[in-house]
Amino acid sequence: xxxxxxxxxxxxxxxxxxxxxxxxxxxxxxxxxxxxxxxxxxxxxxxxxxxxxxxxxxxxxxxxxxxxxxxxxxxxxxxxxxxxxxxxxxxxxxxxxxxxxxxxxxxxxxxxxxxxxxxxxxxxxxxxxxxxxxxxxxxxxxxxxxxxxxxxxxxxxxxxxxxxxxxxxxxxxxxxxxxxxxxxxxxxxxxxxxxxxxxxxxxxxxxxxxxxxxxxxxxxxxxxxxxxxxxxxxxxxxxxxxxxxxxxxxxxxxxxxxxxxxxxxxxxxxxxxxxxxxxxxxxxxxxxxxxxxxxxxxxxxxxxxxxxxxxxxxxxxxxxxxxxxxxxxxxxxxxxxxxxxxxxxxxxxxxxxxxxxxxxxxxxxxxxxxxxxxxxxxxxxxxxxxxxxxxxxxxxxxxxxxxxxxxxxxxxxxxxxxxxxxxxxxxxxxxxxxxxxxxxxxxxxxxxxxxxxxxxxxxxxxxxxxxxxxxxxxxxxxxxxxxxxxxxxxxxxxxxxxxxxxxxxxxxxxx
Amino acid sequence: xxxxxxxxxxxxxxxxxxxxxxxxxxxxxxxxxxxxxxxxxxxxxxxxxxxxxxxxxxxxxxxxxxxxxxxxxxxxxxxxxxxxxxxxxxxxxxxxxxxxxxxxxxxxxxxxxxxxxxxxxxxxxxxxxxxxxxxxxxxxxxxxxxxxxxxxxxxxxxxxxxxxxxxxxxxxxxxxxxxxxxxxxxxxxx
Amino acid sequence: xxxxxxxxxxxxxxxxxxxxxxxxxxxxxxxxxxxxxxxxxxxxxxxxxxxxxxxxxxxxxxxxxxxxxxxxxxxxxxxxxxxxxxxxxxxxxxxxxxxxxxxxxxxxxxxxxxxxxxxxxxxxxxxxxx
Numbered sequence: 024x025x026x027x028x029x030x031x032x033x034x035x036x037x038x039x040x041x042x043x044x045x046x047x048x049x050x051x052x053x054x055x056x057x058x059x060x061x062x063x064x065x066x067x068x069x070x071x072x073x074x075x076x077x078x079x080x081x082x083x084x085x086x087x088x089x090x091x092x093x094x095x096x097x098x099x100x101x102x103x104x105x106x107x108x109x110x111x112x113x114x115x116x117x118x119x120x121x122x123x124x125x126x127x128x129x130x131x132x133x134x135x136x137x138x139x140x141x142x143x144x145x146x147x148x149x150x151x152x153x154x155x156x157x158x159x160x161x162x163x164x165x166x167x168x169x170x171x172x173x174x175x176x177x178x179x180x181x182x183x184x185x186x187x188x189x190x191x192x193x194x195x196x197x198x199x200x201x202x203x204x205x206x207x208x209x210x211x212x213x214x215x216x217x218x219x220x221x222x223x224x225x226x227x228x229x230x231x232x233x234x235x236x237x238x239x240x241x242x243x244x245x246x247x248x249x250x251x252x253x254x255x256x257x258x259x260x261x262x263x264x265x266x267x268x269x270x271x272x273x274x275x276x277x278x279x280x281x282x283x284x285x286x287x288x289x290x291x292x293x294x295x296x297x298x299x300x301x302x303x304x305x306x307x308x309x310x311x312x313x314x315x316x317x318x319x320x321x322x323x324x325x326x327x328x329x330x331x332x333x334x335x336x337x338x339x340x341x342x343x344x345x346x347x348x349x350x351x352x353x354x355x356x357x358x359x360x361x362x363x364x365x366x367x368x369x370x371x372x373x374x375x376x377x378x379x380x381x382x383x384x385x386x387x388x389x390x391x392x393x394x395x396x397x398x399x400x401x402x403x404x405x406x407x408x409x410x411x412x413x414x415x416x417x418x419x420x421x422x423x424x425x426x427x428x429x430x431x432x433x434x435x436x437x438x439x440x441x442x443x444x445x446x447x448x449x450x451x452x453x454x455x456x457x458x459x460x461x462x463x464x465x466x467x468x469x470x471x472x473x474x475x476x477x478x479x480x481x482x483x484x485x486x487x488x489x490x491x492x493x494x495x496x497x498x499x500x501x502x503x504x505x506x507x508x509x510x511x512x513x514x515x516x517x518x519x520x521x522x523x524x525x526x527x528x529x530x531x532x533x534x
Numbered sequence: 535x536x537x538x539x540x541x542x543x544x545x546x547x548x549x550x551x552x553x554x555x556x557x558x559x560x561x562x563x564x565x566x567x568x569x570x571x572x573x574x575x576x577x578x579x580x581x582x583x584x585x586x587x588x589x590x591x592x593x594x595x596x597x598x599x600x601x602x603x604x605x606x607x608x609x610x611x612x613x614x615x616x617x618x619x620x621x622x623x624x625x626x627x628x629x630x631x632x633x634x635x636x637x638x639x640x641x642x643x644x645x646x647x648x649x650x651x652x653x654x655x656x657x658x659x660x661x662x663x664x665x666x667x668x669x670x671x672x673x674x675x676x677x678x679x680x681x682x683x684x685x686x687x688x689x690x691x692x693x694x695x696x697x698x699x700x701x702x703x704x705x706x707x708x709x710x711x712x713x714x715x716x717x718x719x720x721x722x723x724x
Numbered sequence: 725x726x727x728x729x730x731x732x733x734x735x736x737x738x739x740x741x742x743x744x745x746x747x748x749x750x751x752x753x754x755x756x757x758x759x760x761x762x763x764x765x766x767x768x769x770x771x772x773x774x775x776x777x778x779x780x781x782x783x784x785x786x787x788x789x790x791x792x793x794x795x796x797x798x799x800x801x802x803x804x805x806x807x808x809x810x811x812x813x814x815x816x817x818x819x820x821x822x823x824x825x826x827x828x829x830x831x832x833x834x835x836x837x838x839x840x841x842x843x844x845x846x847x848x849x850x851x852x853x854x
Binding site for chain 1: 564565568579580584585587588592596599602606610611613614615616617618619620623624626627630631633634637638642644645646648649651652654655657658659662663665666669670674678681682685686689690691692700701704705708712718719720
Binding site: 404 | 733761763765766768769771772776797
C-alpha cells in the first residue's frame with residue numbers, strides 16, 4: 024500500500040493550477056504542430072526549451088511531455104482529411120482514414136482515432152505506473168559497467184532503427200559523442216578541443232545544439248518549398264462514432280494499445296514502428312483482410328491507439344534508467360539536466376514528486392486531448408489555411424529571441440544559427456540529427472562511466488563480461504550491430520535459392 | 535449536343551506552373567500505390583557526389599580529431615588519459631566514413647539533392663546571421679522586421695503590401711510578449 | 725478558339741462561370757475553367773472541391789458547351805499566371821467575376837481582377853453577381 028502513496032501525491036502535483044496550465048498549453052501546442060506540416064514535436068520541444076528555465080522541473084516536463092503525445096493526436100487530422108500525414112506515426116492512418124473521409128465518414132474516423140488514442144495512452148500510463156518502479160529498483164544495482172553497456176546499447180539501437188543508412192547514423196552518433204568531449208575533462212582537468220576559446224571551456228551547452236539542429240535546421244529545410252497541392256476546406260460532421268463502430272474497433276484498440284506499449288519501450292522503437300506494426304497485425308487478424316485500404320475502421324483505430332501508447336511508454340527508459348529512447352526523449356533528457364536533475368534509476372526514489380507528477384499529468388493531458396480534439400477539428404482546419412510563408416518567420420523569431428533569453432548571450436544565438444546550418448546540411452546529405460543529439464546528451468555520462476569502469480576493473484575490458492548484466496547488454500550490442508550484415512547474407516542466400524528453384528521449375532516445364 | 539457528362543481532364547501546363555492531380559482520380563489507389571506515389575513525389579536523393587563529399591569532410595574532421603587526441607595523451611586502459619575517449623570516437627567516425635565512401639559510391643536513397651529552391655535556405659541562413667550581427671547594435675526590432683519582410687516577400691511569395699503589414703504586426707506582437715509581458719532583456723531600440 | 729473563366733467557389737465565381745457558359749454557347753467555343761490556388765498552405769478556401777467542379781461541368785454539358793478544367797497553383801501573382809494560361813491557350817475572351825470593393829479596400833488588399841483587367845491582351849468580360 025505504500026506504493027500508492029507517492030502515486031496519489033503525484034495527482035496533487037498535477038492539480039496545481041500552474042501545472043495544469045502548462046499541461047494544457049503543452050497539449051494544445053502539441054496538437055497544433057501535429058496538424059501543421061513542417062515542425063515536428065522534437066523541433067518544437069527544442070524551440071521551447073528556453074521556456075523551461077523559469078519554471079519548476081515538474082512543470083517544464085509536464086508541458087514538454089504534453090507537446091509530445093499531443094502531436095500524435097494532431098497528426099491524425101491531416102492524415103484523414105487531406106491524405107497527408109502530419110507526423111510519421113500517422114502515415115498508416117492515411118490508408119484507411121482518408122478513404123473513410125471520402126466515404127463521408129471523416130468524423131467517424133477522427134472520432135475513433137481520438138478514442139483509440141486516449142485508450143492507448145491510458146493503458147500505457149497504467150503499464151508505466153506498475154512497470155517503472157520495477158525497472159528502477161532492478162537498475163539500482165547497476166554499476167558503471169552496466170551503465171556503460173546500457174548507454175552504448177541505447178545509442179546503437181537509436182542509430183540502427185532510425186531512418187536513413189545505419190552507417191551515417193553511427194557517424195552522427197560519433198559526432199555527437201565527440202561534441203560532448205569539447206571542454207574541460209572532468210577526470211584530468213585537461214582542456215579538450217577548445218582552441219583557447221573561453222566560451223568553449225565549459226563545454227558546449229545542450230540547448231543551443233538542440234534548438235539549432237532541430238529548430239533552425241527544420242525551419243531552413245522548410246524554406247525549400249515543396250509544392251503540395253492545396254485542398255478545398257472541408258466540413259466535418261458527426262464526429263462522434265456510432266456504437267456499432269466503437270464495437271467493431273474495440274478489438275483493434277485493445278491490441279494496438281498493448282502492442283504500442285511494448286514497442287515504445289524499446290530504444291529506437293517508438294510511435295512510428297508501433298503504428299506500422301499495429302496495421303500489419305490488424306490486417307493479419309482480420310476476418311476479411313481485403314477490407315483494409317478501403318475504409319476499415321480497424322485500420323485507423325489500431326495504429327492510432329498504438330502510436331499514442333508507444334509515445335507514452337517511450338518515457339519509461341528515460342525516467343527509470345536515464346536512457347532516452349528516441350531523439351525527442353533525448354531533448355527532454357537535456358531539459359531535465361538543465362533543471363539540475365539527472366534522470367536515472369534513483370529518480371523515482373529521490374524525486375517521487377517529479378516522477379509521479381509527470382506520469383499523472385499524462386492522464387490529465389490525455390483527458391484534455393480527448394475533450395478538445397473533437398470540437399477543435401474545425402479550428403484546426405482553419406489553421407491549416409495559414410500560409411507557410413507567414414508561419415516560417417514567426418517560428419524563426421521565436422527560436423532566435425528564445426535562444427537569447429537562455430543566458431542573455433548573443434553567442435548562444437550564434438551557436439543556434441550555426442547548428443541550424445549544420446542540421447540543414449545533415450538533412451540534405453542524409454545524416455540523422457536524432458542520433459547526434461542522443462549521443463551528445465549521453466556522451467559525458469557514457470565517458471565518465473566508461474572511465475570509472477576501467478578504473479574499477481583495473482584496465483581489463485574483459486571484466487565487462489564477467490558481470491552478468493553488462494555481459495548480456497554487450498552481447499545484445501554486438502548482436503544488434505552485426506544483425507544487418509547477417510540479414511543481408513541470409514537474404515542473398517534465400518534469393519539465390521529462389522532463383523535456383525525458379526530455373527528448376529522452368530526446366531521441368533520445358534521438358 | 536453532348537449529353538455525356540464532361541470529363542475532368544488534366545492539362546499539360548508549362549513547367550513553371552504546377553498542376554495538381556484531381557482528387558477524384560486518387561481515390562482508387564491502394565496503400566502500395568499510395569506509397570509508390572509518395573516516393574515518386576519525394577525529392578531526389580543526394581547522389582554519389584554528395585555522399586563522397588560529405589564522407590570526405592567527416593573523414594578529414596575525424597582524422598584531425600584523432601591527431602589532436604593523440605596529442606592529449608592516450609594513457610593506458612588501466613589509467614585512461616584525456617585523449618583516450620576522443621581518440622576512440624574519432625577513430626570510429628573515421629572508419630565509418632571510409633566505409634560510407636565505399637558503400638555509398640553508387641549513391642543511395644538517402645539525402646536530398648540541392649535544387650534551385652535550396653537558395654532559399656541559404657538566404658534564410660544569411661538573414662539569421664545578419665540578425666545575430668545587428669541585434670546587439672540596433673536592437674531586435676529592425677532586424678526582425680527585415681527578416682520577416684524578406685522571408686515573406688521573397689522566400690514566401692507574399693505580396694508587398696501584405697508582407698509589410700504582417701511583418702509589422704508580428705514584430706509588434708513579439709514586442710508585446712517578450713518585452714512588455716515577460717520583461718526579458720533582449721536588446722532593443724524602443 | 726476558346727473562352728477562359730476564373731472560378732472560385734463563391735457567388736462571384738459562380739456568376740462568372742454562368743456568364744462564361746452562356747458566352748461559350750453563343751460563340752460555339754470551348755470553355756476553359758481555371759481554378760487556381762495559392763501555394764504555401766495545405767488548405768485554401770479558393771480551391772474548388774471535386775463536387776463543385778463536377779457541378780459546373782455538368783451545367784456546361786447541359787447547355788451543350790464543351791468544357792475542361794485547368795487546375796494550377798500560383799505563388800504570389802494570380803493575375804500573371806491566369807493571363808499566362810490565357811495566352812498559352814489563345815483564348816478569344818476572358819471572363820472574370822468582380823467583387824464589390826470600396827476604393828480603400830482595393831488599395832490595401834490589391835485586386836486580382838483589377839490587374840487582369842488592366843494587363844490582359846484579350847477582351848475581358850467582368851461579371852458582378854446578382
